[in-house]
Amino acid sequence: MLQIKNLSFRYKKQAILDNISFSAKPGEHISIIGESGSGKSTLLKLLYGYYDLPEGEIFWKDNQILGPDYNLVVGYDFMKYVAQEFDLMPYISVSENIGAFLSNFYPEEKQDRINELLKVVELEPYANVKVKELSGGQKQRVAIARAIAKEPEILLLDEPFSHIDNFKKQSLRRSLFKYLKDHQITCIVATHDKDDVLSFSDEIIVLHDAKIMAQDTPQSLFNNPKNKLIAAFFGEYNEIENHGIVYAHQLQVSEKGTLKATVKQAYYRGTSYLIEADLNGNSILFEHKHALSNDEEILLSVLK
Numbered sequence: 669m670l671q672i673k674n675l676s677f678r679y680k681k682q683a684i685l686d687n688i689s690f691s692a693k694p695g696e697h698i699s700i701i702g703e704s705g706s707g708k709s710t711l712l713k714l715l716y717g718y719y720d721l722p723e724g725e726i727f728w729k730d731n732q733i734l735g736p737d738y739n740l741v742v743g744y745d746f747m748k749y750v751a752q753e754f755d756l757m758p759y760i761s762v763s764e765n766i767g768a769f770l771s772n773f774y775p776e777e778k779q780d781r782i783n784e785l786l787k788v789v790e791l792e793p794y795a796n797v798k799v800k801e802l803s804g805g806q807k808q809r810v811a812i813a814r815a816i817a818k819e820p821e822i823l824l825l826d827e828p829f830s831h832i833d834n835f836k837k838q839s840l841r842r843s844l845f846k847y848l849k850d851h852q853i854t855c856i857v858a859t860h861d862k863d864d865v866l867s868f869s870d871e872i873i874v875l876h877d878a879k880i881m882a883q884d885t886p887q888s889l890f891n892n893p894k895n896k897l898i899a900a901f902f903g904e905y906n907e908i909e910n911h912g913i914v915y916a917h918q919l920q921v922s923e924k925g926t927l928k929a930t931v932k933q934a935y936y937r938g939t940s941y942l943i944e945a946d947l948n949g950n951s952i953l954f955e956h957k958h959a960l961s962n963d964e965e966i967l968l969s970v971l972k
């Protein structure tokens with residue numbers, strides 16, 4: 669069990685994290701979300717032992733995570749951290765980077781393990797390419813493979829797919845997060861992307877004003893966003909009098925609707941259109957299967 673107890677941290681005067689406590693069981697997947705600058709990366713670095721803790725404690729099982737004042741070398745064998753800047757060896761191949769920390773004692777096993785990891789991060793065709801010749805997204809995948817090579821008990825991921833294109837991102841997420849679950853590797857993921865979270869996280873922690881603003885399952889936070897910050901993470905939303913927070917997909921054009929609005933603009937989004945309309949002088953957004961014409965008057969009902 670990972671246990672964070674009453675952790676507080678500041679770089680200068682201002683508190684970045686204030687009295688943070690939470691825990692994660694083996695194999696659990698926790699997402700840390702929050703606006704830019706809310707302290708997500710700082711929290712991951714503290715979990716890794718990158719800084720000394722002025723207040724609070726972090727434990728993995730019986731091991732206390734301590735910072736550089738106590739450890740000559742930052743980090744622990746049971747934990748790996750993939751930062752936003754990945755630290756790879758540019759002049760050797762993808763396979764050599766992934767295998768860098770694996771034992772050479774059984775070369776066949778080592779090669780099998782490298783092949784398995786190349787598959788998880790979908791880099792088999794690049795096995796023999798030097799890392800300096802890779803794109804940013806490919807390097808990010810090498811960094812992830814290297815972090816899981818020796819099967820850590822905990823993996824800390826900071827924006828793990830930020831450099832990876834949409835073509836690859838979807839299948840890579842499924843492949844990596846399934847691997848981590850299958851191997852019961854606890855993972856803590858700092859992310860801005862709801863798609864990293866909704867299908868994979870057991871729990872979401874929302875950081876705001878240095879505190880944990882909310883902590884719950886994806887289903888619960890998505891279905892009952894208690895404020896605009898949480899709703900905005902999941903998608904387009906409105907605040908409508910007497911209805912509170914209403915996602916764009918929860919508004920429907922209907923003859924029986926009670927909200928009379930005027931269409932201002934339609935945005936094509938593939939499977940539907942996002943329509944911006946005027947409701948009593950305020951802009952609202954809703955999804956609709958077809959485009960609507962500007963100035964068209966419509967009635968909307970709330971599906972909640």
Ligand SMILES: Nc1ncnc2c1ncn2[C@@H]1O[C@H](COP(=O)(O)OP(=O)(O)OP(=O)(O)O)[C@@H](O)[C@H]1O
Nearest residue numbers: 679680684702703704705706707708709710711858
């Ligand atoms: N080494 C540092 N020295 C001083 N201040 C720092 C340092 N690193 C981060 N900060 C500040 O701490 C705050 C939290 O930064 P952090 O990188 O943890 O946020 P974040 O939530 O991960 O942001 P993002 O989503 O943009 O990556 C920010 O205001 C940042 O400017």
